[in-house]
Amino acid sequence: MFKLAHNGNVLLDIGKHSPPSAAFIIEALEESNFCDCKIDYDSINNFFKSKNPEPILVVATKHDAILSVTISDDKMLAIGELTLAQGGNVLSLDDAKMQLVKARVARGYKQAFLEKLLQKQFEMPAGSSTKGILAKGRLPIDGQDTKFNTLVKTLKDRLKTPKLKDDGSVDMRDFGKLASVSPGETLIRQQPATPGKEGFNVLGDLLPAKSGEILSLVSGEGTEISKSNPLELVSTIAGVPVEINNGMRVDDIFTISEVTVKSGHIDFNGSVIVSGNIEPGMRVKAKGDITIFGTVESAQLTADGNITVKQGIIGHYKPEDKSLSCTLNCKGDIYISHAQYSYLEATNILIERQASHCSIKAVNLLQVGQAELPKGRLFGGEVLNATTLIAGEIGNESGAKMVINLAASGAEITADTDNCFQDLANTDKQLDTLQAALEKADLLKDIEKKNMLIGKIGATQQHYCQQAEQLEKRLSNLENNLHDLLNNANLAVNSVLHSGVVIHIFDKVLKTTRTYPPCSVKLQNNKIEVEFKTH
Template identity: 70%
Template structure:
């Protein structure tokens, strides 16, 4: 009844036997070998509605399975879209692979992807359209930076682990035996940076990986790099290991019960441990860390490392000049439960519960409160400088004056930028004037004098050109540092920000006129903005 043409059309010769109806033709096709072909309903219906019906009627068309390959915009994924056959031939594995070649897929191809897609030909109805990944690119994996593994317990590690009593409670005054090392003991094992692993697109483009940042193992005082293994840091003296950036130092330790009039002021090359308290009017100066297990009352502590006070720092305002009687200053971090009428200056200032009527200055962060969501209170006094300030509650209802300065160091930075830029302008002017002098020297008729003068001027010009290049780099570096500082300057409040709090970020000012819920305050479009937390 039906005949298959070379072009895949299924034909019906109506001259031999006119079909009774469209339904008759469709039923006949469905019971024929061409049942899976695409029925041409329009042609069939037109035959019965036409005054002059065609003698040879195209009732269906056979379609072979086809595969199209699409490459994503980022070239990281090749997706295959398979249209299943309608009465035609299924797509073979080799034919499908040719389509991948035509699409220029070069890497990330997996045979399993293609097999899974082609398997749908035996699972889905004829003519179904199904898609799936055929090749996947790989993003580069950046290298890991140099890592320094501490092989001994440091003083800071020890202070984080107070002893447990027999009843299960914690003895906050007993931290066990002091961590110490012997000469020749391994302190730090360096783990080299890794180069990373390059990535690729499905078209074969290489995506280079960023190598891990390389850092040099630093031998602090009392240590040395091993002569047998440059990846190892060894102690050269007996003492307490203290972690520094990219290495360690070993300090001798001075231990005393109380710092009072009986002991006198302490000035020590190394670290100092005070088992009890620092009494009013006493001073400690140490090149290493200072640890006080009791309180510091109206004392002065200065350290080249960290300062830890386990029971808090307390002072008062001196009547003669309104200055604060307690001063804590260090190059590292300050750790204490609370501060009252105290001046604190450090890299980071970390207070567990509260800071009242204190003046604080940090190169990086001031945090009032514990854990990942600090809820400590900050009121009265002044934040002289910090990049980040985090607290639970800032200010109070009593109206105690509270002034906060973030990114205050940016003022000095801008002065330094202006100074360097002025020097750069002057240097460029000197280079230009020397160029004019060179052109005049070229007019001298005496060859010897001309060459001598040209060489002299040229040497001076080269010096100023190199100086200008250095100044350009200096200005660019300072501007980048300034932009980073202003971008990172932020005040985070986790409970409430009270009214009448003055907030300065660089040269901008915001004074709160009402209470704010948990929020963050930072510079946005050269203006201080408050954003509520969700």
Template identity: 55%
Template sequence: MFKVTKDGQILMDVASATPPSQAFIVEALECSPYADCEVDHDSIAAYFQSQAAEQQLLVAKQKNAQLRISVSEDKMQASATLTTAQGGSLISLDQAKKIIVKSGVCRGYKQAFLENILSKQFDAPPGSEHHGVIAQGRPPENGLPAKLISHVLTLKERLKQPKLREDGTVDMRDFGALSSVSPGTLLITQRPATPGKEGFTVTGDSIEPKPGDSFQLVAGEGTEISPSNPLELIATIAGCPSDIQNGMRVDDIFTIADVNVKSGHIEFSGSVIVTHNVEPGMRVKASGDITIMGTVESGEIISEGNIEVRGGVIGHLDHSDNDQSLTCKLIAEGNIDIVHGQYTYLEARNIYIQKQANHCDIKALRTVRIGLEDNPRGKLIGGTVFDAQSITAGEIGSPSGATMSVYLANSGVEITSKTDQCIRDLGETDEQLDNLQKAVEKADQLKDVEKKKVLMAKISATQTHYCQQAEALENKLSELDHTLHELLEGTHLQATSALHSGVEIHIFDKTYTTNRSYPPCTAKLTDGQIEIEFKS
């Protein structure tokens, strides 16, 4: 009844017996060896509509399996679409591999993925489509940044571990013996930054990773880079190790119970620990860190490192100075960390106040945070912030609307002044170069060859000097512009609970005064204006 041609067409002999209906032909095909072939319904329908006498009727076609490969737009994935055979031949594994190669896929190929999709040819319906990933690119793995691995317990870490009493309670004033090191002790090992791991696309393109950030190991006082290993820092004196940026130092430490009239002022080349209080009128000055376990009342604390006060810092208006200054001052080149402050002048790189700052004058190179690090909910009430890059607090100002001033990125004014001076200097340098060029043209007219040669040499040396000066000024201008942009980019004031009325906000050369209380919000400089952004 049926026969197949060389090109895969299934023909039915209709000369000897005319089939009664289309359904008859389809049912006959389903019972024949050609049941999987694609039925040509159009040809069968045309036969019953035609009056012509046909000898043979095209009823079906054999179709081979097909495999199409598609590559994602980012070239990180290649997918295969398999159309199963309809009475035709299957696609072998080798044939499929050639199709993949021809599509441009050359990396990230997994034969198991391909075998899985090809296996559908044996159990899926004829002519059905199946999709699957057959190759996967690999994104680059960025390098790890350089890291410092400490081998000793620093003063700061030691103070986080109070001594345990026999009854199980903790003595917050007793931290045991001071941690000390001897000369030659290994303090820090620097783990170098890693270059990262290269990625690739399925078409074979390499994707370069970003190397990890690196930094130079810094040897502070009392330490040195190991002569045998540039990644190790060792102690050169006996003393207590303290962290510094990208390194460590070793200090002698002075410990005292109270700083009062009996002790006198404390001035020490190293770190100082006061286990109790600093009483009114007393001064503590140190080249290292200063840690005060109790309170500071109307005292002066000055450190070339960090200052930490575990109790309150309390002062008042200095009546002898017509109430123009405060009786309590904390000044650090590093960070200041206190629980709460009142009528105190605070100056440091970063200033952290756990609970509240009440009528304090604050100056920070970078950050002022009132509250705990993970959830700053403290209060900044009254006083003046003379300079900072960022301020974060729960509440800023007071519900009564009392006036207070906050100056952010105030150092940008100085940068602008330096930029203006740099532009003026560059203008003068360009003018000198113009004058020298005129001098060259004039000297070129001299007839005395020797005199002309000497004069040209002098002019050339002067030109070189001014060219170098112009280049240095242009580099300085670029550096100042970058510094100002970086400063303003990170400058903001954030109130996590409320920003009250009466707060005069200065960011760089712009001013904004709040005239009502705002919910949680952030103030920052946008398009040359101070904008208040509210949390959604």
């Protein structure tokens, strides 16, 4: 009844016997050997509508299975779409591989992916389509930066972990055994940077990886790079380990219960730990860190490292010389609980609860309140300098005088810039004078004297040219430093900014005349602006 043409069409000869209906033809096809072929419904229906039908009717078409391969836009995936055969041949593994080659798939191919897709030919209806990943690219894996694994507990670690009592509460005065190391003890083990692993896309293009940053292990005082292992830092003395950038130092340590008239002032080359209080009028000076577990009252603390006071610092205003009786000054950072009528100066200053009527000078950060969202109070007194100030509440309802200076060091940069311009002008003047002398020397008739003079003038010119180049480089650095300082200057208030607070940012001034909700105060377009925080 049906026969297959060379072009894949299934034909029905209706010259002798005309079929009674389209349903008859379709039912007959489904019972025949051509049941999987694609039925041509349009051709069958048109036959019954036509007044002069053709003697041969195309009732179905045989189709082989086909695979089309698409490359994703990022070239990281090759996706195959398989259309199953309809009365035709299934797709072989080798023919499927040829389609991958035609699509220029070069890497990331797995035969298991292709076999899984081809298996669908025996599980799904004829003529249906299915998709599957045939090849996957690999993203590059960036290398890891140098890591420094600390093998000992530092004093800072110890202060973060107060001792737990038997009843489950925390004893804020007891921090357990003092962190200390012995000579030869390994402090840090360096994990070298890795180069990373390059990736590729399915077309075979290489995707380069970024190498990790290579950092050098730094040996501070009291330490050295191990002679047997250059990746290890070891202690050369007994003392307390203190973290520094990319390394560690070990401080000799002096421990005392209290600093009083009986103990006398302390001036020590290492670090100082006071387990109790420091009484009024006493001085403590250290080359390393100063750590106080009690309170400090009307005393002077000076350190090359950090100063930490677990309790408060209390001073008084001295009307005779308009000074404050308690001063803390260090080259590192200051960490304290609270302060009043005290002078504080450090790189960064972190106050847990509040500061009242203090004079505070920070190079970078002044934070009042604990980390995450500081909610501490700052009122009265003056902030002499800071780049960033973060607090919960600034000023108070009584209107106590409060002055804040941000980016005050910009005045020093400006003064240095003016001096640099003056030096550059003087250098240019010297070069003009030398040029005139050179032209004059060129007129001399005595060749030997002329050459000797020109040589001397040339050497002096070179000196001033180098000096001018250095001055121009310094001017550029000063300009960049001032730009960065003003760009980073920021006052962040997380609760309330009261009225009556005078805010200086470089040479601009803003006095608050009302109470502000959480806000940020910055220098924008050469003007101090207040931006309100949105939640």
